[in-house]
Amino acid sequence: MAENENGQDKTEDPTAKRVKESRDKGETTRSKELNTLVIMMAGAGGLLVFGGQLAEMMLELMRINFTLPREVIMDDHYMGLYFLNAGKAALVAIQPLMLTMVLAALIGPIALGGWLFSTDAMVPKFSRMNPLSGIKRMFSVNALVELVKAFAKFFIILIVALVVLSKDRGDLVSIAHEPLELAIIHSVQVVGWSALWMACGLIIIAAVDVPFQLWESHKKLLMTKQEVRDEHRDSDGRPEVKQRIRQLQREMSQRRMMTKIPDADVIITNPTHFAVALKYDPEEGGAPMLLAKGSDFLALKIREIGAEHNILLLESPALARSIYYSTELDQEIPAGLYLAVAQVLAYVYQIRQHRAGKGKRPDPLGDMPIPSDLRRDS
Structure with a gap:
């Protein structure tokens, strides 16, 4: 041998x-x-x-x-x-x-x-x-x-x-x-x-x-077991280097995400643990898009940026959790959430009309129609 x-x-x-x-x-x-x-x-x-x-x-x-x-x-x-x-x-x-x-x-x-x-x-x-x-x-x-x-x-x-x-x-x-x-x-x-x-x-x-x-x-x-492990480690990258790269990638992704929040139509919150920012463009005819999402500290930053740009903050814990877990950034929401998000967007439109003095203030939204397969309990 x-x-x-x-x-x-x-x-x-x-x-x-x-x-x-x-x-x-x-x-x-x-x-x-x-x-x-x-x-x-x-x-x-x-x-x-x-x-x-x-x-x-x-x-x-x-x-x-x-x-x-x-x-x-x-x-x-x-x-x-x-x-x-x-x-x-x-x-x-x-x-x-x-x-x-x-x-x-x-x-x-x-x-x-x-x-x-x-x-x-x-x-x-x-x-x-x-x-x-x-x-x-x-x-x-x-x-x-x-x-x-x-x-x-x-x-x-x-x-x-x-x-x-x-x-x-x-x-x-x-x-x-x-x-x-x-x-x-x-x-x-x-x-x-x-x-x-x-x-x-x-x-x-x-x-x-x-x-x-x-x-x-x-x-x-022929190679020893240690040589094979070392080669795989060098090929795949050292763990600490890969961890640092992933951290930098997350930070870059978060910075890009934060720059899109001012374009959102509404921010749905948990109210403290989760926050998701949605945008709907009726001219394109597609479904609402997820511009940003985060939990805990990141959710707080999303709410702060939204408040700075006068974006409506809507508390709906069940809907916020469902969107957070089911939708990726820059992707359309699932079809099962169309009805619930449509009610939210209609509410946002009525709030804007009320603030512009063109209508009465709408009643608060009740429970959202969220399918069981998209519902995430707290």
Whole structure:
């Protein structure tokens, strides 16, 4: 079981943040054996596919360069020209095979760990130049595994090569008795199939190395329980910081709420523990909106601001509690409270008419029609 520098067991799976940080550093799962297998398979396959074309181009080069006219032999200026033409022809001939190899060299590394580009991986690490660290790596478990894989590759490829050569012994002997053109094409085919079979022998090594590399990579990323807790705390924020942020948010929200109170039509109170400020705009045609609400000290501040701006204060404990618990700021009141709030707004309108000398003072409101599911007892 892995341990960290504090001696704690690393038993927890790595978090997404830990995996991302590892990839940012250029650390990801890679298998050299898988890369070697892909490149050898691609090379052998390319040799079988493009081998005939390559052999024919080789024969053509041999004909051109070994059957020279007398004037070419006697003039050394032709040597560079023939060499340049031969190089161009050779490049054209091997181009499909080389492109196949380059593509395999790109696919092999990303087949397991995916595409990864990290500038951190290019930064020199002087710790790797420490002789003591180098000696420690030489006698580590990873070094032993690499040694075992090297011997395994050697013996597997040796056995496969002996089997393939034994099987192709007749073809190898017959090549010596074939015409030159057929012998070259035949040789390319034999080499291609032999390389393919030897590459297939590496499947065994890759099948063992890939799970090992996945396990080793996962093991390096394991975390202790304390590391997981610390990461979650850092990601979510420290409790005292979050508490301070919430406090600041509440204060900002309260300040914004207080600035809206002068626009209210009525403030309904408990009368001391709760206060809610409502506004109704008949032009918009919606339901009354809750501009502000608060309890205890905040309710007192709402009443004070309302008194400063001559907003009608109406005592209705049941309705104040219902609106306080059922409605959020800047939201419309629930449909169940429409009738009760309509009576309040009608009362406010009559009070304004009375104060303007255009009507008599209305009778005080009685009990409000509040549905049982919206009623909050004190």
